[in-house]
Amino acid sequence: MTQVSPPPRQMRKNILVSVAGSAIEWYDFFIYASASALVLNKLFFPSVDSVAGTLLAFSTFAVGFLIRPVGAAVFGHFGDKFGRKPALVTAMMIMGVATTAIGLLPSYATLGVAAPILLVVLRLVQGLALGGQWGGAVLLVTECAPEGKRGFYGSFAQLGVPIALIFSNVMFLILSAALSQNAFLAWGWRIPFLLSILLIAVGLYAQSRASETQATPSEEPARRRAPLLELLRSHPKQILLAAGATVINGGAYYLLTVYILSYATQALGVPRGTILVAVLISAVASGLTIPAAAALSDRVGRRKVFLSGAAGLAVWGFPMFWLVNTGSPVLITVALVIAQVIFSLTYGPCPALFSEMFGASVRYSGVSVGYQIGAVAGGALAPIIATSLFAEFRTANAIALYLALMAAVSFLAVFLVTESVRRKRTVPTPLAAPVD
Numbered sequence: 001m002t003q004v005s006p007p008p009r010q011m012r013k014n015i016l017v018s019v020a021g022s023a024i025e026w027y028d029f030f031i032y033a034s035a036s037a038l039v040l041n042k043l044f045f046p047s048v049d050s051v052a053g054t055l056l057a058f059s060t061f062a063v064g065f066l067i068r069p070v071g072a073a074v075f076g077h078f079g080d081k082f083g084r085k086p087a088l089v090t091a092m093m094i095m096g097v098a099t100t101a102i103g104l105l106p107s108y109a110t111l112g113v114a115a116p117i118l119l120v121v122l123r124l125v126q127g128l129a130l131g132g133q134w135g136g137a138v139l140l141v142t143e144c145a146p147e148g149k150r151g152f153y154g155s156f157a158q159l160g161v162p163i164a165l166i167f168s169n170v171m172f173l174i175l176s177a178a179l180s181q182n183a184f185l186a187w188g189w190r191i192p193f194l195l196s197i198l199l200i201a202v203g204l205y206a207q208s209r210a211s212e213t214q215a216t217p218s219e220e221p222a223r224r225r226a227p228l229l230e231l232l233r234s235h236p237k238q239i240l241l242a243a244g245a246t247v248i249n250g251g252a253y254y255l256l257t258v259y260i261l262s263y264a265t266q267a268l269g270v271p272r273g274t275i276l277v278a279v280l281i282s283a284v285a286s287g288l289t290i291p292a293a294a295a296l297s298d299r300v301g302r303r304k305v306f307l308s309g310a311a312g313l314a315v316w317g318f319p320m321f322w323l324v325n326t327g328s329p330v331l332i333t334v335a336l337v338i339a340q341v342i343f344s345l346t347y348g349p350c351p352a353l354f355s356e357m358f359g360a361s362v363r364y365s366g367v368s369v370g371y372q373i374g375a376v377a378g379g380a381l382a383p384i385i386a387t388s389l390f391a392e393f394r395t396a397n398a399i400a401l402y403l404a405l406m407a408a409v410s411f412l413a414v415f416l417v418t419e420s421v422r423r424k425r426t427v428p429t430p431l432a433a434p435v436d
Contacts, residue, residue: 011144014144018160020205022160024092025092026160028126031168031171060120062380063123065127065250065375065376067131070131071131071132072369073365073368074131075087076135076369079135088137091130094125135371141157151298151302154350155293159290166284168192227365238366239366241417243370243413245306245350247410248346249346252403253347254382258382259386261276262383263399281336282336292348302414303415303417310410311407311411313343314408350371353417354367
């Protein structure tokens with residue numbers, strides 16, 4: 001059975017759910033990342049010095065990554081066995097509840113040591129939900145995309161990331177401008193977390209409006225009873241290659257959006273608003289170039305686009321930090337915009353690249369587990385390693401070299417992937433669209 005696209009109206013609904021769900025999920029994740037760099041070290045780890053507090057805050061940030069492969073395995077199993085949509089909706093709901101709870105969590109001054117413990121627990125729940133979200137959002141659009149346009153349609157799931165980054169930074173910019181430092185620390189930082197309740201509304205919309213996919217009749221029932229075990233048995237190489245490809249995406253993005261906040265404000269003395277605006281502008285650039293890079297991958301191949309981006313990031317890390325070190329708002333913005341444009345070359349093609357690496361009966365598990373393992377290896381430790389490298393060597397060149405090493409890992413992984421952009425494949429077929 002060959003691929004059948006849903007009606008245009010239903011495809012638009014799937015795109016809307018994929019973008020909105022991904023954006024709000026990542027918004028929840030990013031506001032925690034921004035808060036880690038700006039306030040959580042003061043509120044939940046006040047008894048240690050600023051460097052140690054930042055490392056501890058980034059450690060709670062990393063905890064959310066460590067659980068993501070577990071979420072990928074759990075939601076991937078149910079997504080392959082029972083359908084993409086229920087697994088995706090459940091992940092959205094869990095993320096919304098966990099992030100709202102962080103916004104209500106008392107600080108160390110009120111609860112003592114219980115406060116950072118509860119923060120870690122809620123961060124684990126966040127990571128569990130995000131581990132299952134990405135695969136569902138990606139497959140919701142790539143499995144229904146017209147032949148020859150999987151890269152472009154898959155990029156809509158990726159657009160949630162820059163959109164989320166824009167909204168999270170706008171929230172912190174508005175609150176920083178409207179509130180005093182004391183008010184921001186006392187209660188203002190909680191507002192972005194409490195707004196994540198909107199994710200529950202998106203989940204309810206997705207449940208009623210997005211179309212579902214199911215396995216093709218040719219799938220063997222035994223394979224679908226334990227999709228995760230089948231994945232590990234039949235696709236170990238693809239899992240490792242997908243994980244390797246994700247290392248640069250996770251590592252580069254969190255250096256460009258999370259660590260850079262701490263580095264610019266603490267090491268360089270750049271005003272918080274200046275660096276937030278620079279990151280915001282770079283996110284807009286990323287949002288514009290991700291679909292372009294993905295569409296290019298439909299024409300020239302996933303590997304060519306990705307490899308050029310990985311090579312570019314390996315080189316650009318050094319001049320990027322040299323420009324940031326000037327402290328000039330314009331040069332900082334230029335440095336981050338160029339970095340995000342190059343990053344889009346690796347990030348845009350990933351949904352289609354990963355989707356084409358796995359069979360339909362294990363695809364949710366495959367793209368999720370591979371992606372999240374790579375996210376742990378790259379993104380989870382990037383802010384911690386970067387903070388430690390700068391504390392040890394007192395030069396950003398050490399961080400640029402670290403970025404280059406991550407790029408080399410991903411370059412090698414994708415170099416070993418078989419190009420499949422022109423391959424016709426059997427995919428799950430959409431069920432009938434829900435009746436309005």
